[in-house]
Amino acid sequence: MDSRDLRLRLFVGSVAVLAMSLLSVTIYLRPYTLSLTLVALTAVAALSEVIAVEFSSINFSITHAVCAATTILFGPAAGALATGLATIPASFMAHERRVLRGVFNFSQFTLVALAGGWAYVAVGGRLIAGAPLRTAEIPGVILPLILLTFVSFTVNSSLVAAVVSLSSGRSLLEVWKSSFTWTIPAESALAVLALALAQVVASEGIVGLGLFVVPLIIAGQFYERYVALRRTYADTVRSLVAVIEAKDSYTKGHSERVACYSVDIGRRLGFSDRRVERIELAALLHDLGKVAISRNILLKKSPLDDDEYEVIKAHPDIGAHIIESVPFLADLVPVILSHHERVDGAGYGSQLTGEQIPLEARVLSVADAFDAMTSSRPYRAAMSRDSTVRELRRNAGQQFDQVIVETFAEALANGAFPEDPSLAEVADEAV
Amino acid sequence: MKRSRSVALVELALLLVSVGLALRLPVAAFAWPDLLWFVAGLTILKLSDVWLPRGDTVGMSSALALGALLLFDVRVVLVMLLLAGMLALVPKGRNRMWRAALGALAAEGVSVVVCAALLVPLGLHPSMGLLLRSGHALRPEQYLFVVLVGLLFAGLEFGLLQIEIAVGNGQPVRASLLGSLSYGGWLIAAQASVGVLAALMYRTMGVWGLAVSVVMILVMRQSFVLLLEIRQAYNATIDVLIRAMEAQSPGREGVAERNAELCTAVGRETGLHGHALERLRYAALLLGVGSLETDPECDADASVLAGGPARIVEGVEFLSDVVPVLRLCDSPRETTHARRSDLACSYTVMAVGVATNTVGHEQMLLVRERVSPRVVREIDRALAAVLDSDSARTATPGVMGAL
Numbered sequence: 163m164d165s166r167d168l169r170l171r172l173f174v175g176s177v178a179v180l181a182m183s184l185l186s187v188t189i190y191l192r193p194y195t196l197s198l199t200l201v202a203l204t205a206v207a208a209l210s211e212v213i214a215v216e217f218s219s220i221n222f223s224i225t226h227a228v229c230a231a232t233t234i235l236f237g238p239a240a241g242a243l244a245t246g247l248a249t250i251p252a253s254f255m256a257h258e259r260r261v262l263r264g265v266f267n268f269s270q271f272t273l274v275a276l277a278g279g280w281a282y283v284a285v286g287g288r289l290i291a292g293a294p295l296r297t298a299e300i301p302g303v304i305l306p307l308i309l310l311t312f313v314s315f316t317v318n319s320s321l322v323a324a325v326v327s328l329s330s331g332r333s334l335l336e337v338w339k340s341s342f343t344w345t346i347p348a349e350s351a352l353a354v355l356a357l358a359l360a361q362v363v364a365s366e367g368i369v370g371l372g373l374f375v376v377p378l379i380i381a382g383q384f385y386e387r388y389v390a391l392r393r394t395y396a397d398t399v400r401s402l403v404a405v406i407e408a409k410d411s412y413t414k415g416h417s418e419r420v421a422c423y424s425v426d427i428g429r430r431l432g433f434s435d436r437r438v439e440r441i442e443l444a445a446l447l448h449d450l451g452k453v454a455i456s457r458n459i460l461l462k463k464s465p466l467d468d469d470e471y472e473v474i475k476a477h478p479d480i481g482a483h484i485i486e487s488v489p490f491l492a493d494l495v496p497v498i499l500s501h502h503e504r505v506d507g508a509g510y511g512s513q514l515t516g517e518q519i520p521l522e523a524r525v526l527s528v529a530d531a532f533d534a535m536t537s538s539r540p541y542r543a544a545m546s547r548d549s550t551v552r553e554l555r556r557n558a559g560q561q562f563d564q565v566i567v568e569t570f571a572e573a574l575a576n577g578a579f580p581e582d583p584s585l586a587e588v589a590d591e592a593v
Numbered sequence: 594m595k596r597s598r599s600v601a602l603v604e605l606a607l608l609l610v611s612v613g614l615a616l617r618l619p620v621a622a623f624a625w626p627d628l629l630w631f632v633a634g635l636t637i638l639k640l641s642d643v644w645l646p647r648g649d650t651v652g653m654s655s656a657l658a659l660g661a662l663l664l665f666d667v668r669v670v671l672v673m674l675l676l677a678g679m680l681a682l683v684p685k686g687r688n689r690m691w692r693a694a695l696g697a698l699a700a701e702g703v704s705v706v707v708c709a710a711l712l713v714p715l716g717l718h719p720s721m722g723l724l725l726r727s728g729h730a731l732r733p734e735q736y737l738f739v740v741l742v743g744l745l746f747a748g749l750e751f752g753l754l755q756i757e758i759a760v761g762n763g764q765p766v767r768a769s770l771l772g773s774l775s776y777g778g779w780l781i782a783a784q785a786s787v788g789v790l791a792a793l794m795y796r797t798m799g800v801w802g803l804a805v806s807v808v809m810i811l812v813m814r815q816s817f818v819l820l821l822e823i824r825q826a827y828n829a830t831i832d833v834l835i836r837a838m839e840a841q842s843p844g845r846e847g848v849a850e851r852n853a854e855l856c857t858a859v860g861r862e863t864g865l866h867g868h869a870l871e872r873l874r875y876a877a878l879l880l881g882v883g884s885l886e887t888d889p890e891c892d893a894d895a896s897v898l899a900g901g902p903a904r905i906v907e908g909v910e911f912l913s914d915v916v917p918v919l920r921l922c923d924s925p926r927e928t929t930h931a932r933r934s935d936l937a938c939s940y941t942v943m944a945v946g947v948a949t950n951t952v953g954h955e956q957m958l959l960v961r962e963r964v965s966p967r968v969v970r971e972i973d974r975a976l977a978a979v980l981d982s983d984s985a986r987t988a989t990p991g992v993m994g995a996l
Contacts, residue, residue: 297800361794373740373789383816394823480840
């Protein structure tokens, strides 16, 4: 067992102890009565957990909405118990680390429900089982509902981000931002759904729960469709990278390496997450236009003649043309068009100079040149990293942006990249 | 233009007949604030209609219209729909919107009146509305009635709109309806459920219940928008691969689209719809995608081709059922196990390819010998019919399939 695994187990153990302690205290302080409706709600929550959608190692489902409704109906103890029990079937069906996963999910869900439930009760939220809210009471339930949602979301996202961070080695903030910020609007809407579910169950009984099945499935489909959309984007990029690599086997892995370098430079230059994501995509697709160029030219072992060079120079235009009609790639067109521009205006494309060239394209240019020089080509052997950095510095201010070259040189000096980075997953993570 | 005007006239006539029928139904009481709140809710939802790429709309207000039908007098509901439709047009204010609004109003109006008329013999209207507002819980069989009415309402409204779109676009109504149903089935169930829930929540929570219902419908809308985005992303993926193929071989420009158009028409002629028709279209569009791994000017391609002609799209999840068809088209003899539907799909693509001189006759024969003679005859007959008719030029996939 390595130290990361040990830390993970310790964390899960601590969460479990905390959850069981708080659950015991809550059941003692606020006992509940078992009812058919409570069992049915637990079953629906368990079902929604079984059909949860996995994305970036995290399951997304509407379980918390069902459990919030249970809390609003029966109180924190019933809500927490229903929530915890709802996770058991899905944990049994997991393919790996069933026990660890099961313990964590039970404890985490229980803690989320307890925290949310106590927040709801603490600010005067009324339990509505058997006595549905009347119109005049609704304004009074808004604050408790907001607090329940906020506290549940915060505890849930923090605990899940922590466990993913511990198991993957990624930073906690990075995991949280990439995995949870997009869910905030959906979580807010689910809070309204939870209130509606609680109210209808309170007024109509268990039949009300039946009426909610389809809306709950539709709400769950939101996550499913979002994930499907992201996967389609990733698939598109992956197939285009395959097109590039099929064309020129010598550049196999080139796009991924350039993407990795560009992302690092972008982060060091203070790019936003969104901008980093876009530069990664641009780097993956920057050579797409080479699909239109014959291998006789791409793989030529001797220097290119003028005509052949003219053909090569067309690849940014062709690449831009191929992607311009794709909505989620169209904003990369200026970057791909300009990635062979030089800051002194002597590059190819529109002979832009200095800051006329998009910053992303200047970053890409440095990363592209570095990888080209450090890779073996049919007509020359790979250069060493030191020589390549010297070459980049020699051309800084003419071919390359000086600031970017220095940023990248500093990253390399600090050991930012191992000699042979394994970047197979870059395309997946890019979108 | 003429067809569009005819459809509008039919819609107007349907609406007038609905109003006439509504006037003959029993009267139920209502309060003005109810009308105003529902008009506000319906207006918000009508402003949130989802516009499809070809200019058609998917309305989001049906669920609330159903809720209103379960609560109020049918004439009040018609007035609500009319007012909300007009109010929603004010910020939109473009000519095309009037047509869409009329279509939606006709579909909703007809559905409202038909459902209300069906309820009268059952003694459920207007007494049902009064019952829902009385504060007493419903009996189990009444819940069942209410849900059935909801399904009838949502199904009728969805069907009428799909027929309108199909007729407006000159598509076969049956295939379009069936194709759309495979995508819109959930929407019907959701509209029915949310409509009933809206009525139940309005009964206990008043205007707050209405607000909660509107939020639920907007969540549903967002989910539907995501579905559209997914379909647009599918099309974008195909489009970008076609562009890459055309960049490599400029002589192929427009070939994939033309073949796909013909294949879709042939598929329809043979009774395909929904996913099966879409799969055929994708296979036609991507026939030859393996050429991206080859180079016409380079003689060292044999080793690259060994990877399989459809390798580039193998990892693309939504094309997973198209890959076997592409494999069959490219290497019919090497592909030992093939489903009958894959074989039929491959033969359609190859036969159309031969008809447009983009596929070699011998390559097509290799596929043909693996397909049953009955299927071959059917596809050949359909292809001949399509090539003979002008409809091939205007053929487009199902209303939802073409998103």
